Amino acid sequence: MDFELSEEMRMIQETARNFADKEIAPVASELERNGTFPHELLKKAAPLGFCGMLIPEEYGGAGLGNLALSLVLIEINRACASTGVTLSVQNSLGTSPIIKYGTEEQKKKYLPRMATGELIGAYALTEPGCGSDAAALTATARKDGDHYVLNGVKSWITQGDEAGIVIVYARTSDAPKAKGISCFIVETDTPGFVAGKKEDKLGIRASSTVEIRFEDCKVPASALLGEENKGFKIAMSTLDGGRIGIASQSIGIAEACLEASIKYSKERVQFGKPIAHFQAIQWKLAEMKTRIEASKLLTYKAAMKRDLDVDHVLDASMAKLMSSTTANFCAREAVQIHGGAGYLKDFPVERYMRDARITEIYEGTTEIQRLVIARNILG
């Protein structure tokens, strides 16, 4: 076993950290306050390879893997969780199903433009009536000659209004639940694709979240990704990667909380000494650090197993469960360590606390991660 990152991985981590510190951190609060989608940051991130981390070099991508993506996402999310989720969705949910299941034609058509950030991807599984129970989805895709006609509604789609393509899951047969679902690459300028208004959210406010509707949206048969009626497998295997992305996002938020807490506890003086001298504060910092390191080990392991293409369903769920609960623990403790200052918008920890909350909800709630883990160990 080797717990050290390779020289290459350390360089990628350092590049992402420098980029996050220099370009993202100075504008993060303002973007979040105004709910501004981070277009400008994506333009700057793309030349570093961050929009196409998993895309093979032959299609213009960085040709790296999930461990490298995780390292980059941790650093980006340390500065801004809205920019972090934008890039997580672009890489894990947007490009990855095309890389794994796409035809040569689909790869050539979409991946090079996704790598440059010109084309943003989104992923549409959730509907008003189905979230955790994703296989109960009701959107339909009816075959009509050499086309499919999509109808239905998808809820809370991250960057659904900013994307050029959306990976959409819809029912192509009457077969029950997971059996009748297919996956499509839908170009968002197709007539009948309608993006609704932006949701007004608690956190990650610079990431856009919208409802999308399909109103007799006619796509060519070539838009089918993978085989007909085998789409649910694509949805789930894509989410395994997405969960590693959200675990990385959680670690980034947790690290930001710890850094802010260390700084503040050394500066803030009460009872004649910096509050870092009090054991109650030290214990909080020690617990935060320990949980962050445990989250990293689980997340790196899940990412490495995904890179090796071995079963990582359990690993991805454990990584997300541990990391997202760690982010929320660290955010709560960071606000507590800051006292009244932590409750104000003058300090970043209130943003971290609002941002952390989503990590336990999207790409499978904490309860669903526990369910997946229990199913795996009970057999």
Ligand SMILES: Cc1cc2nc3c(=O)[nH]c(=O)nc-3n(C[C@H](O)[C@H](O)[C@H](O)COP(=O)(O)OP(=O)(O)OC[C@H]3O[C@@H](n4cnc5c(N)ncnc54)[C@H](O)[C@@H]3O)c2cc1C
């Ligand atoms: C900001 C944001 C961005 C999102 N982005 C996307 C996106 O890009 N694409 C997309 O497809 N979806 C997206 N989602 C949807 C997200 O994945 C769902 O919200 C999530 O899966 C939970 O589904 P739900 O909200 O319907 O909750 P529900 O499934 O209704 O769950 C409600 C509660 O019941 C619990 N629960 C449900 N079933 C069980 C069970 N069997 N055992 C124990 N507890 C259970 C849940 O854990 C939760 O606590 C996004 C959501 C948000 C808020």
